Amino acid sequence: MILRILRRVVIALGAALLLGVTVFVLVRWQSLPAELPSHYDAAGNIDATSGKSGLWMLLILSWVLYGVMNLASLLPASAWNPPPKTPLALHAMRLVLSVMALFMTLCFCYLVLCTALCVPLGAWFLPVMLTLTFLPVAALVVISVKIT
Numbered sequence: 332m333i334l335r336i337l338r339r340v341v342i343a344l345g346a347a348l349l350l351g352v353t354v355f356v357l358v359r360w361q362s363l364p365a366e367l368p369s370h371y372d373a374a375g376n377i378d379a380t381s382g383k384s385g386l387w388m389l390l391i392l393s394w395v396l397y398g399v400m401n402l403a404s405l406l407p408a409s410a411w412n413p414p415p416k417t418p419l420a421l422h423a424m425r426l427v428l429s430v431m432a433l434f435m436t437l438c439f440c441y442l443v444l445c446t447a448l449c450v451p452l453g454a455w456f457l458p459v460m461l462t463l464t465f466l467p468v469a470a471l472v473v474i475s476v477k478i479t
Contacts, residue, residue: 334419334422334423334425334426335422337426338404338422338425338426338429341426341429341430341432341433342401342429342432342433344433345397345401345429345432345433345436346397348433348436348437348440349393349394349397349436349440351440352390352393352440352443352444353390353394355444355447356386356387356390356443356447359447360383363383363386363447364383364449365382365383366380366381366382366383367380367381367382367383367385367386367446367447367449368380368445368446368449369381369385369446371451371452371456373457374454374457375451375452375453375454375455375456375457376451376452377449377451385446386443386446386447389439389442389443389446390443392439393436393439393440393443396432396435396436396439397432397435397436400428400429400431400432400435401428401429401432403428404424404425404426404428404429404432405425408421411424416478417478419478420474420475420478423471423474423475423478424471424475427467427468427470427471427474428467430467430470431464431467431468434463434464434466434467435463435464437463438456438459438460438463438464441456
């Protein structure tokens with residue numbers, strides 16, 4: 332039961348974060364420069380620019396990725412290959428997927444904000460993003476070993 336509640340909190344946090352960034356872009360749209368960063372190098376420095384319409388693509392991608400990852404967590408146990416052995420393992424997998432969606436949403440929201448404000452990402456962005464991407468996977472492995 333606690334895993335379900337925690338998962339709902341994680342989903343709500345991600346949705347609130349995306350909604351906040353979307354509202355920020357909508358409110359600031361008229362004041363954004365015509366050219367915004369469209370690519371960053373591995374050190375987080377801006378190395379290409381394009382029209383500000385690219386910001387919408389980034390936001391749409393963020394929403395779609397968030398939605399797909401959270402919808403995937405709702406798949407029935409029979410859809411997983413192999414299916415989780417216990418209901419607790421299924422809930423743990425669902426929570427991990429939602430946490431991954433939240434972490435990726437954090438990364439995308441930071442990317443949207445840096446793009447809108449025309450500031451570099453910072454050299455720390457890539458290692459932090461990769462850590463946030465793979466940490467839930469490692470956690471799922473540990474949880475799966477302990478549960479089964």
